[in-house]
Amino acid sequence: MKKYDYIADQLYQRIINNEFNETQKIPTEDQLINEYNVSRNTIRSAIKILTKMGLLYPVQGSGLFIKPPQKPDTVYLSSTQGVTADHDGKTIVNQLIDFKLLEADEALAKRMLCQIGTPIYYIIRLRIVDSIPYAVEYTYYNKEIVPYMGHEIVEGSIFDYLKNDLKLSFGFADKYISAAKLNVYDSQLLQLKEGDPSIVIEDNVHLSNGVLFNSSKIIYNYQLANFYMVAQ
Amino acid sequence: MKKYDYIADQLYQRIINNEFNETQKIPTEDQLINEYNVSRNTIRSAIKILTKMGLLYPVQGSGLFIKPPQKPDTVYLSSTQGVTADHDGKTIVNQLIDFKLLEADEALAKRMLCQIGTPIYYIIRLRIVDSIPYAVEYTYYNKEIVPYMGHEIVEGSIFDYLKNDLKLSFGFADKYISAAKLNVYDSQLLQLKEGDPSIVIEDNVHLSNGVLFNSSKIIYNYQLANFYMVAQ
DNA sequence: AAGTGGTCTAGACCACGTC
DNA sequence: ACGTGGTCTAGACCACTTC
Numbered sequence: 001m002k003k004y005d006y007i008a009d010q011l012y013q014r015i016i017n018n019e020f021n022e023t024q025k026i027p028t029e030d031q032l033i034n035e036y037n038v039s040r041n042t043i044r045s046a047i048k049i050l051t052k053m054g055l056l057y058p059v060q061g062s063g064l065f066i067k068p069p070q071k072p073d074t075v076y077l078s079s080t081q082g083v084t085a086d087h088d089g090k091t092i093v094n095q096l097i098d099f100k101l102l103e104a105d106e107a108l109a110k111r112m113l114c115q116i117g118t119p120i121y122y123i124i125r126l127r128i129v130d131s132i133p134y135a136v137e138y139t140y141y142n143k144e145i146v147p148y149m150g151h152e153i154v155e156g157s158i159f160d161y162l163k164n165d166l167k168l169s170f171g172f173a174d175k176y177i178s179a180a181k182l183n184v185y186d187s188q189l190l191q192l193k194e195g196d197p198s199i200v201i202e203d204n205v206h207l208s209n210g211v212l213f214n215s216s217k218i219i220y221n222y223q224l225a226n227f228y229m230v231a232q
Numbered sequence: 233m234k235k236y237d238y239i240a241d242q243l244y245q246r247i248i249n250n251e252f253n254e255t256q257k258i259p260t261e262d263q264l265i266n267e268y269n270v271s272r273n274t275i276r277s278a279i280k281i282l283t284k285m286g287l288l289y290p291v292q293g294s295g296l297f298i299k300p301p302q303k304p305d306t307v308y309l310s311s312t313q314g315v316t317a318d319h320d321g322k323t324i325v326n327q328l329i330d331f332k333l334l335e336a337d338e339a340l341a342k343r344m345l346c347q348i349g350t351p352i353y354y355i356i357r358l359r360i361v362d363s364i365p366y367a368v369e370y371t372y373y374n375k376e377i378v379p380y381m382g383h384e385i386v387e388g389s390i391f392d393y394l395k396n397d398l399k400l401s402f403g404f405a406d407k408y409i410s411a412a413k414l415n416v417y418d419s420q421l422l423q424l425k426e427g428d429p430s431i432v433i434e435d436n437v438h439l440s441n442g443v444l445f446n447s448s449k450i451i452y453n454y455q456l457a458n459f460y461m462v463a464q
Numbered sequence: 465a466a467g468t469g470g471t472c473t474a475g476a477c478c479a480c481g482t483c
Numbered sequence: 484a485c486g487t488g489g490t491c492t493a494g495a496c497c498a499c500t501t502c
Contacts, residue, residue: 233474234471271472271474273471274473291481292479293479294480294481453472
């Protein structure tokens with residue numbers, strides 16, 4: 001494991017365990033260098049991770065300040081992960097609506113940045129959190145990169161499968177966020193009314209070598225979904 | 233100016249001027265080190281900026297690849313800036329709806345992280361892009377940090393004023409993104425119907441010393457607003 | 465004046481891709 | 484085998500805060 005990832009994990013634990021309750025500051029860079037016996041850049045890389053997550057902010061000349069907790073039940077946007085990780089302690093059910101293997105036609109090939117005829121999995125899922133419909137998800141996966149998809153995977157966490165079993169290494173995800181009126185079909189799945197609002201996130205996820213392997217459109221229940229991010 | 237900012241600006245220009253049209257790659261880190269006569273870390277800092285903006289992505293062992301342009305007319309989310317910068321070439325009008333100086337009561341003091349009684353500017357604006365209502369903006373500014381606000385400022389770019397005239401240094405902004413039904417009032421301003429969808433972004437902007445100076449809630453026209461970000 | 469984070473340098477070795 | 488980006492080290496000086 002990378003040193004800065006390890007240190008970020010450690011500091012994360014120490015922060016949520018309220019070790020720095022009194023001061024609401026973590027130790028200075030110099031102190032951390034001595035505690036963990038690493039170079040300054042390594043400490044700074046770890047701190048950058050926590051800063052990006054919104055856990056703390058650095059103030060030049062003063063120190064590393066812990067931020068008060070954000071609003072509860074919000075989903076952190078700046079990760080290539082799906083939504084699962086952000087709902088610890090809640091019951092998540094992924095109801096499979098449709099699941100097929102297609103061959104890319106011209107439009108799909110353009111979207112998936114692949115050749116016409118490439119095999120593509122198409123999956124529609126209804127994601128249910130604590131028994132309430134949370135989102136409808138329309139997803140394409142390039143079968144040349146994800147060679148197998150079974151019902152048992154699709155009803156669990158696809159991302160865990162890709163990461164742990166296929167050992168895929170995610171690079172970046174381009175995200176587009178907008179709002180739209182629900183159509184009849186999605187409104188029924190989400191147990192809302194046609195024309196009700198929804199948040200729509202279109203996601204194009206690339207491997208760390210830049211290859212696009214997943215394109216999805218997720219339609220969220222506007223009464224439940226609330227997203228969080230930090231801009232710097 | 234910081235070296236890595238300068239180099240990021242230069243590379244940005246070179247990319248949008250299609251200098252790397254052929255290869256769709258920018259020079260290697262080693263080449264950039266020689267071109268700009270700086271250390272490797274400085275080059276890497278510059279590249280990190282462009283990566284975060286979604287202009288390119290690095291592939292270990294292979295190079296720095298330019299990304300195809302994103303969807304047009306989308307607003308980049310990962311900046312503390314307002315919306316002005318992203319609409320180059322369009323006509324932006326900020327119609328002032330309301331403008332007062334308040335004293336923070338308990339609820340407002342909690343929101344603005346200040347003492348009860350602190351003077352707070354409250355501004356409601358309708359932002360109009362190319363003659364179409366784009367967003368309704370409800371904003372609070374702490375007067376102890378922004379001592380003066382005039383009509384001429386409020387109808388222009390408040391962010392330019394804060395940055396260039398008051399020389400405020402922005403640190404980070406916490407953003408919450410959700411969707412909601414428009415109420416009567418906002419729907420009339422946006423020339424939409426009551427109950428129509430809207431994207432709502434709540435923004436808490438902090439100075440680089442961590443002090444909160446601006447809290448806003450912006451309600452966007454769902455037919456126009458489309459946000460973009462890169463997750464890593 | 466002392467302490468703390470921000471920028472910058474120079475160099476080593478590792479992991480991954482390409483040939 | 485070689486080239487390229489990723490991790491890590493050691494150290495210098497600057498900018499800002501605190502006392």
